[in-house]
Amino acid sequence: MSRLNMTLPGLELKNPIMPASGCFGFGREYAQLYDLSKLGAIMIKATTVETRRGNPTPRVAETAAGMLNAIGLQNPGIDKVMNEELKFLESYDVPIIANVAGTEIEDYVEVARRISAAPNVHALELNISCPNVKCGGIQFGTDPETAKQLTAAVKAVSEVPVYVKLSPNVTNIVDIAKAVEAGGADGITMINTLVGMRIHEHTGKPVIANGTGGLSGPAVKPVAIRMVYDVYKAVNIPIIGMGGVTCAQDVIDFMSVGASAVAVGTANFVDHFVCPNIIEQLPAKLDALGVNHISELIGRSHR
C-alpha cells in the first residue's frame, strides 16, 4: 500500500513526482543515470508538427537562484517523437504526458490527435505559455478566450485527458485557468517560465541570443506558489504544480497550496538525481507531518 500513489485524469501515478517538460528531453539521458520507472510520470519536451531547430545560442544564462532559457521549442517533430522517442520510453513502466506546441490552432490539433494515440501517452499538456517563440506559445496563454478555444479544439480530437500549461506572465492567471476549465481541460499544469533578461556586463547586450528568456528555478517559487494557491480556489480540476522545486519540502509546499502532483524542472540540471531523491525522501516528510497518505496534504493551506 503506497503512501505516494495518486490518481489524476488519465494518470495512475506511483508517486506525484515528474520531470517538467523541456528539462528532461525525452528521457534517454536520464535513463543512463537511473531507472525511469521510478518516476510518477514524465513530461516530455514540447513536440511540434515539424522539426524545429530552436533559437541561436547562447540559449541559457544563470541568474540569482535561477536561470533563463530560450531553447525555442527545439524538437525532432512529431514523426520522430512517435517513432523513436516514445518507442524508447515504452520500455519503462511510466506514463508519459506529451507537451504539445504549435504556431496555429491546427498545429496543436494535429499533434494532439496523433500523439494522444501513442500507447504510453496518458495525457497531453498543452503548451500555451512558451515565452521563447515568436508565434504560437504564449499568445494563446494570455487571452482567456483564445485559451478556451484552443483547449476545446484539442479536447475534441484527443484520445487522452488534456492538461493546459499556464503562463505566469499575465495580469490575472485565475481568468485563464477558468477559461481553460470552461474549454474542457481535465487539468492544469503551472507555471511555465517568467519572461526575463540578463545583460552581458561588458557589452551591455542581452546574454541570450534571443534577447529575452524564460526564468525558472528557486527564484520563481514564490510566484508559482501564489498562483497555484489562487487557481486552486477558483477551479475544480486538478493542478500539477511546478516552479523552483528542488527538494521534498518544495513538493509539500506545492501540494499544500493545492497541487495534486508536482513537476521538477531546472533542478534536474543541478542535481541530476533530484527526482528519485525526492521520491525517496517523501515518506519521512509525511511521517514528520503526521500524515499517512500524501494526498491528505493537497490544499491544506486553505483549510
Added chain:
Amino acid sequence: MSRLNMTLPGLELKNPIMPASGCFGFGREYAQLYDLSKLGAIMIKATTVETRRGNPTPRVAETAAGMLNAIGLQNPGIDKVMNEELKFLESYDVPIIANVAGTEIEDYVEVARRISAAPNVHALELNISCPNVKCGGIQFGTDPETAKQLTAAVKAVSEVPVYVKLSPNVTNIVDIAKAVEAGGADGITMINTLVGMRIHEHTGKPVIANGTGGLSGPAVKPVAIRMVYDVYKAVNIPIIGMGGVTCAQDVIDFMSVGASAVAVGTANFVDHFVCPNIIEQLPAKLDALGVNHISELIGRSHR
C-alpha cells in the same frame, strides 16, 4: 566635473543612485549610518492621506535570493510626513521623491497636491502598483485606462514632475507605460514587487499574515531588466529602474537597458551601506568600460 550627475524632470542628481520607496523609511535610520547628502535622491515611504497601521505580522519572509513583504503601506499620514519627516530631511542636500498612495483617485490627488508643495520634494512617484493592500495600489496599475486617468488627475494638481511606478504583475507592461505617458507622466519608475507567497513548512499556511506578499531582491532582477528594456523602446520619458540591485554592476545593467537612474530597495536591508558603496564603486566601473560619463551607458543594449 562629475562623471555621475544626471538631470531628470524635476531632479538634479549628484549621481543616479537612490534608495527605493519603503526600503529606507523616511531616512532617519540610515542617517545614523551615513550622510544622506551622498545620495542622488531619496524615495520616501508611501504616504497616504490618513495614518495607516499596515498589515498584521509576520510581514516579511525570506525566499531564494529574495524576500516577500506585505507591510501594507504603513505610514503616519500626510500631516506628520510633511511636518516631521520632510522637515527632518531638509537638513540634507538631497532631493526627495515622494511616493504617493491612496484608495481612491481623490486620495492620490490630495496627497499629491499637498506633498508636492514641500520645498524638498522635487518629484512625485505615484504608487499604482502596491500588491499588499486590498483597495488602491495595484488595481490602478493593471488597467491602462485607469492608470492614465489617475496620472492625469495627479498631474493637474502637482507642483513637481510626476513619475508613475509600474507593477510587473501585468500581461503587457508596455501598454501601461504608454498609457501613463499619454496621461502626462514625466517619468516612469519600475518595477514594484511581484506577487508571491511562502508556505510554512509545518503548518502549510502562508508565512505572511496577509497571505501574499511582494517579491523583491536579486531573484526578480531578470524580470525587471526585461521590463525596463521593453518600456525603454516604447516611451519617450525617462525611467528610474529597480528590482534586485545589489552592486555597481547591477546599476550598469539597468542603465544599459534604458534606465536613467537606479533605485536600490531590498539590498539596503542586507548591506546597510549599499547605496554609498555603489556610488563609490561606479567611477572604477566606468573606467573599466571606457566610458567618461555614466549617461553614455543609458540604452546601450539597444544600440
Added chain:
Amino acid sequence: MIRQQKMTVVAQKQIATNIFELTLQGELVQEMTPGQFVHVKVSDSYEPLLRRPISIANIDKDKQEFTMIYRAEGRGTQILSTNREGQLVDVLGPIGNGFPVEEAQPGQTALLVGGGIGVPPLHELSKQLKARGVNVIHVLGFQSEDVCFYEEQFSALGDTHYATVDGTKGTKGFVTTVFDDVAPQFDVFYSCGPLPMLRALEQYYPDKKGFMSFEERMACGIGACFACVCDTTEGQDKAYVKVCSDGPVFPKGVVAL
C-alpha cells in the same frame, strides 16, 4: 552607534544539541549592553539573503569580544555554525534598547525568566546585575535537557531553577510551574522567550515591575522597513512600536500580548 563590521571568529563551539556558542571579536563590542542584539549576515552570497537577529549573550569589553548563543535550525543559522576560528562574519550592531539594569537596585532581587533561545541575553544581564549587587534568581525553561546550556554559568550567578517540557531536567512543565513550586520572592523581573511564556508571566505577576524582550520577523533591523511592528496596549489610535529599534526590550504592559 550602530556599525557594520567584519568581525573575527574567536571560537565556535557546540554546547548542546544544535546549540552553538560563537565568540566574535571587533570594535563594535565597545557599545554593547545586555538585551541588545546584532544582525548577522551569514554568507557572502544572496543565499540566504537576509541578516539574522541574534542576541548578545556575553560581553567582554577588555578583549573586544562578545558571544552569541544560537540554535542552528534553518538555512542561515546552519551556515553560521560552520564558521571557524579566524574567519570573518559580517555583523551589524549593536541594535536596539536592552534590559535596563538600573531598574534593579543593589540589594534588591531580580527574577530572570528565560525560555529556549530566549535564555542567552539573560546571561550578560545576570552578570551585570550581580556586579551591581543585585541578587539574581533564574527560572529557565527548555524543551528538554539536551538543549539546555550554560548551567554552570547561571548557577555561579544566582539560584537557578529549570523547567523542561518533557521533565528531563528540573520541573516537568513550563516556567510558571516553577513559580508555583518555588514561589520566588523578587522586586523586578526581566524576561526573554516565546510569546506564550511572556503572556503567562505577565498574568502571573500582574503587580510586579518587569521588562520583556520580544521577537518579530525582521528585514532591516534598524527601524526603516516596518517589518517588525507590534501593537501597543494603550495610547492613541494605531499606536505601535518597532521591535528592532524601539525594543527588543519593553517595560511590561507596553506591547499588546
Added chain:
Amino acid sequence: MIRQQKMTVVAQKQIATNIFELTLQGELVQEMTPGQFVHVKVSDSYEPLLRRPISIANIDKDKQEFTMIYRAEGRGTQILSTNREGQLVDVLGPIGNGFPVEEAQPGQTALLVGGGIGVPPLHELSKQLKARGVNVIHVLGFQSEDVCFYEEQFSALGDTHYATVDGTKGTKGFVTTVFDDVAPQFDVFYSCGPLPMLRALEQYYPDKKGFMSFEERMACGIGACFACVCDTTEGQDKAYVKVCSDGPVFPKGVVAL
C-alpha cells in the same frame, strides 16, 4: 557511465594569475579519457545555481585522482577556488566524447594547439599520445606570460611553442603566428580553445586530419536540455550536435564555425 559523486579535494593550488589547479579523488576517475569534462557544483546553495563544465587535465587512475585547471573569474569558479584539502566537491562526470588518441599512430607526429583555458585538456592528451609512442608538438597561446601554466609539464612531453597576445612569452601574436614561424610538420592535430582560434586553425591546415574541442553555455551537461547545440556543416536540414553529449570534441569540419 556518468556518475554524480562528492569527490575529495586532494590539493588546490594557484599556478598562475587567477589560474587554479584542483586535484580531486574519487571513483569516477576510473572511466575518464582525455578531452572529456566534468560538471561541477561549486556550492551547496542555490547561488550560483548551475554546474560549471571544466575539462579533465590530468588523470591518475592508480590514485583515483584527476586534476582540473581553471580560471577563477566569475562567481562560480571563484567559489570553487576556495575549496581546501579534505573538503568535498560535487562532481558529475565524466562527460562527453574526448580526443581520439587512436587517430595518431605510434611514430606519427601530433600537433596539439591550445588557447587559454583550452590548454588544460591537452595535457592529459599529450601524456597519452606520448605513452603510445606518438611524437607530440605543442603550440600554446595565452594572453600574457602571467596566465601561462604547465610549462614544465608540456616541455617534458614534447616541443612546446608559445604565442602571447602581448608578447611577454614566446611569439607575439596568435598561435597562427607560431605556425608561420615554426612551420611544424605533423600528421594529425588536436585543438581546444576559443572559436576564432579553431577557425584560424581549420583554415590554416585545410587538408590535415584534426579534432577540435568546443565550448558552449550549458545547463544539464548531459544532452537533455538542448542548451548547447551547434549547427553542423553538412547533412540534412536543421542538423545539429550537442556539445555536451555529442562533443565536446568533434572531427574537424563537423561543426559549422
